[in-house]
Amino acid sequence: MDKVSKSEGKFYIFKFDEKYLNDINNGKTLFSHKKRGVFQKIEANDNILLLSKYDNKLSFLAYTQVSEVFEDNAEENFNPRKLKLKGIKYFTRPIILKDIADKLDFVSNPDKPSGSIQEYKEISIKDFKCIYSQSPHINNLPYYLNRINFNLKEFILDSMKSLYGFLKQYNGGRNQIEIKTFIKLLKNLLSNYNINLPYSELKDFYARNVWQLNFKHNPSRDPNKFVYLYDSNGDKHNFSYISFIS
Structure with missing residues (x-):
């Protein structure tokens, strides 16, 4: 257009x-x-x-x-x-x-x-x-318009929060995880509930909605790990990791 x-x-x-x-x-x-x-x-x-x-x-x-x-x-x-x-x-x-x-x-x-x-x-x-x-x-x-039998957006956000809590507790001593790895784990988690969204869609969902969960993110110098995340104003910022340290 x-x-x-x-x-x-x-x-x-x-x-x-x-x-x-x-x-x-x-x-x-x-x-x-x-x-x-x-x-x-x-x-x-x-x-x-x-x-x-x-x-x-x-x-x-x-x-x-x-x-x-x-x-x-x-x-x-x-x-x-x-x-x-x-x-x-x-x-x-x-x-x-x-x-x-x-x-x-x-x-x-x-x-x-x-x-x-x-x-x-x-x-x-x-x-x-x-x-x-x-x-x-x-x-x-x-996602906010994709309503089938439940609010898909809220379900994915709750799944992100639960996955983050689990990884934070059982992280093997790591203080952060790569965002792209987290999204792959999220994709596997959602598939257990018959929610089979492509990785690209989940990545876009994460980028546009993660600000609602107040996760702390860290940058990286490696361009292969870059993910653009949106804040509550719709502005984009470049990050690579999710921090487990508050």
């Missing part, structure tokens, strides 16, 4: 029911239940923020850009006009609308911001950039 700063398109918000998230993610297509309105104005290269409920809070979950507009009459209750997407960039954490409502010009009542958006709404580039800059983004559906 083009960077926001280089786009010549317009800027919109799409507010949708969370039950459609998987369809949007898999099909890379947006729709409308209405035959008229703002949706009819959207064209190729326009930018759209995806807004839906997460934990019962209306939150921005992703950013996308329109590749092309086409027609599909297969679904009777939907507008035949459809938007094919270039891709979807998910925010690494949900951006709660109410938390930033007082910064947005299109919100008339910050105490009840949901009333400012029906289904699709055109917004200014200023508001768009304000929302877009609140969180880093990734190409894949983030």
Whole structure:
């Protein structure tokens, strides 16, 4: 997708029911239940923020850009006009609308911001950039949206904490462990619960979420051991080891 700063398109918000998230993610297509309105104005290269409920809070979950507009009459209750997407960039954490409502010009009542958006709404580039800059983004559906029969994110975090506690107690006299080795051990641990995530996904999960566990990390001069870890502000820092010394 083009960077926001280089786009010549317009800027919109799409507010949708969370039950459609998987369809949007898999099909890379947006729709409308209405035959008229703002949706009819959207064209190729326009930018759209995806807004839906997460934990019962209306939150921005992703950013996308329109590749092309086409027609599909297969679904009777939907507008035949459809938007094919270039891709979807998910925010690494949900951006709660109410938390930033007082910064947005299109919100008339910050105490009840949901009333400012029906289904699709055109917004200014200023508001768009304000929302877009609140969180880093990734190409894949983030862990906080991967809810099957339990909260996968919390389960992995609990597993990381348990594994760290075990290794700290039974570390053979070592005062640290390489981050990459820890992630391999975590992968094996999770496989016992039939959670078979690729190493690359677990590494990304660790990098983006370990700040919540307050592990102490140490750097290294060996570039083969480098792992970029994100802090609570989304900034990256280079580390190689997890310390067992508080």
